[in-house]
Amino acid sequence: MAAQSAVFGFALPAGHLLVPQRQAPWPAVSRLGTDISRGHGCSRDRCTIVLAAGATASVLAVVHSRSQLRHREDAAIARLPWGFAGARWQCCGAMTVLRRAAATHNVPFTVADARQALPPELFERDEARFLRVVLGDYLRIFAVGFVASALLPACDYNAWAVSLYAIIQGTLFVGPWELGHQCNHGAFSKHRWANDALGAWLHSTLLMPYWAWQFSHAHHHKWPNHVHQGEGACPKVQGVCSSDTVLDGFERTLISIGPEAWSVAHLFMLLVCGWWGYTIFGVSGAPAWGKAGSSVFFAPNGMFPKERPQLLAKQRVSLGLVCCWLAVLGAVAFATSPMFVMALYFAPYLVCNMWLIMIVLLQHTKDDLPHFGSGEYNEDASPWTLEKGVLCGTVDRPAYGWIGRELHHNAGIFHVIHHLFPQIPFYNTCAASEAFDKFLLQRGCSGLRRVDETPIPQALWELGLLRREVRYVPQTGDYRYLVAGHEP
Numbered sequence: 001m002a003a004q005s006a007v008f009g010f011a012l013p014a015g016h017l018l019v020p021q022r023q024a025p026w027p028a029v030s031r032l033g034t035d036i037s038r039g040h041g042c043s044r045d046r047c048t049i050v051l052a053a054g055a056t057a058s059v060l061a062v063v064h065s066r067s068q069l070r071h072r073e074d075a076a077i078a079r080l081p082w083g084f085a086g087a088r089w090q091c092c093g094a095m096t097v098l099r100r101a102a103a104t105h106n107v108p109f110t111v112a113d114a115r116q117a118l119p120p121e122l123f124e125r126d127e128a129r130f131l132r133v134v135l136g137d138y139l140r141i142f143a144v145g146f147v148a149s150a151l152l153p154a155c156d157y158n159a160w161a162v163s164l165y166a167i168i169q170g171t172l173f174v175g176p177w178e179l180g181h182q183c184n185h186g187a188f189s190k191h192r193w194a195n196d197a198l199g200a201w202l203h204s205t206l207l208m209p210y211w212a213w214q215f216s217h218a219h220h221h222k223w224p225n226h227v228h229q230g231e232g233a234c235p236k237v238q239g240v241c242s243s244d245t246v247l248d249g250f251e252r253t254l255i256s257i258g259p260e261a262w263s264v265a266h267l268f269m270l271l272v273c274g275w276w277g278y279t280i281f282g283v284s285g286a287p288a289w290g291k292a293g294s295s296v297f298f299a300p301n302g303m304f305p306k307e308r309p310q311l312l313a314k315q316r317v318s319l320g321l322v323c324c325w326l327a328v329l330g331a332v333a334f335a336t337s338p339m340f341v342m343a344l345y346f347a348p349y350l351v352c353n354m355w356l357i358m359i360v361l362l363q364h365t366k367d368d369l370p371h372f373g374s375g376e377y378n379e380d381a382s383p384w385t386l387e388k389g390v391l392c393g394t395v396d397r398p399a400y401g402w403i404g405r406e407l408h409h410n411a412g413i414f415h416v417i418h419h420l421f422p423q424i425p426f427y428n429t430c431a432a433s434e435a436f437d438k439f440l441l442q443r444g445c446s447g448l449r450r451v452d453e454t455p456i457p458q459a460l461w462e463l464g465l466l467r468r469e470v471r472y473v474p475q476t477g478d479y480r481y482l483v484a485g486h487e488p
Contacts, residue, residue: 107387109443111420117439118421122428129427130179130188133409134198137175144169145344152343162343169344170351171407174359176202177352178411178426184214185422200318204325206352208279209318212296215311216303219286224419225364225393226384227470227479228376231286231294232278233364236469237377237479251468259485263464270361270463275353359412362397362459369393369450370478371470381477390419392478395450396433397459416449 148165155161182188183199200210216231223229227237254262277283282301285294289302297319300306304315333341370392372384382388397404397412404413414429417436424432433449440446452459467482 107385107391107448108445109387111386111390114420114436114439117442118432118435122424122432122435123421124428125187125189125425126427127189127194130182130425133427134176134179134202137172137179141169141172141176144172148344149340153340157339157343162347165343166347166351169348171355171403173206173348173352174355174408174411177206177208177356178409180206180208180210181217181411182409182426184210184217187423187425200321204318204321207322207325207349209296209315209322211314211318212299212304213279213318215314216285216294216296219303221419221422222386223286223384224386224389225369225371226389227287227371227373229286229288229374230371230389232284233361234284234286235365235371235479235481238469238471238482240377247468255467255484259465262484263461266466266468267460267464271354271357274357274361278357355408358456358460359408361463362456363395363412363415364393365463365466365481366395366452367462367466367481367483369395370476370480372478373472378472379477380472381474383477390416391448391450394419395452397452397454397456399453399456399459 144165148169152158152161152165179188180199180202183195183202186192186195188195188198196210199214203210203213219229219231223231227234250265251262254265274283278285280295280297282289282293282295282303285303292300292302292305294303295301296303296315299315300312304312306312329341329345372382372388372393373380374384394416396414396416400408400412404410409426410429411426414433417424417429417433420436421432437446437449440448454462465484467484470479470481472478473480
């Protein structure tokens, strides 16, 4: 049984085979957790739904009021002298950096200059330490999965129980995914084969084609916040695309109802559908790939063309490994039940994808994080450079707290330094950020590392208020997101 558990991987320990499938030690329960045998389920169900809806509405109201206050403060901040760009501003009890980017976007150094200023030991890789973290992540996942494998079948996969388990386990799934991301950048080992071997396992078991995403993600690092070449979270440019899609009409209708309606719908589209839209259909991929798109699953396409057979072969090998893992999951479903695999693996997998979309978007997508071009759509008075794309278009978010530090391995907390030097292992990003801050201070530009301590729920709500397109701002020479209810 232990061997079976080790092979099956995420949250599929073999101990579940010993659990009586239909002998629950408590009365029969419905999908909403009410006692059917007592005949009072309907009333209690309605009470639960009303309470949940009321609590959700209250939270949304509070978050929206904070967001409105933030936008009012933005107007005042925009009138402050630009010399205050590195200062901090007290806002609703949270310390946040001033939200208006400097008009000139001047970066008085290159990435190579910053590289020379960082201690070389920050780039050293400790393979044993990395593997201990991998082991710790898997132990947490197996422990939670083992408990769930006994309890969920016993309670007939109660919807509330499965949801609670999915939130916990899905949050843990992000850890191995981020470690696979580290392998992708060579931050695990100095040996490429070791990085690829471990990274392929970590990502394939989370249904991500490793080498296909490796190339896609490298393009994202090469062109951060570029409106034409940027890969992932690349917005539409206002006035460039003349076609009026169904989604455009849906967006206008919701905004006419109110910004709150659009924010709720927008967040649902991003968190629930965003991962599939990007990985399968290439939504928000780089326009430079053309109509063929940039799907990491379906190739050949613009990113994996027939003219590059080696790259296309890597994409297909990656997809083959994902199919092998799906075959393992299918075997587990055959040996147990499809519901068992759906509840213990796919439910937390969906939550993991939500986390990934949230982390990526909150790092690069805000109303005051500019995008840049190179003359593709406008004159681009402030043309894109790598330094501008990273330092003006990327933000660190310490508000992830313990989850971001311990479970997600600093994925969203120290993202600026990761974009500058992705080879730095995650356990050195804190020290590297401090060293980079000292370098910025010496250069007289201490405000260039963007840090936003806005609480994550509020940041998500503000993300939902953003429109799906950016407009060119001649005064600053860059592109800024339109905000529902605050269009000029």
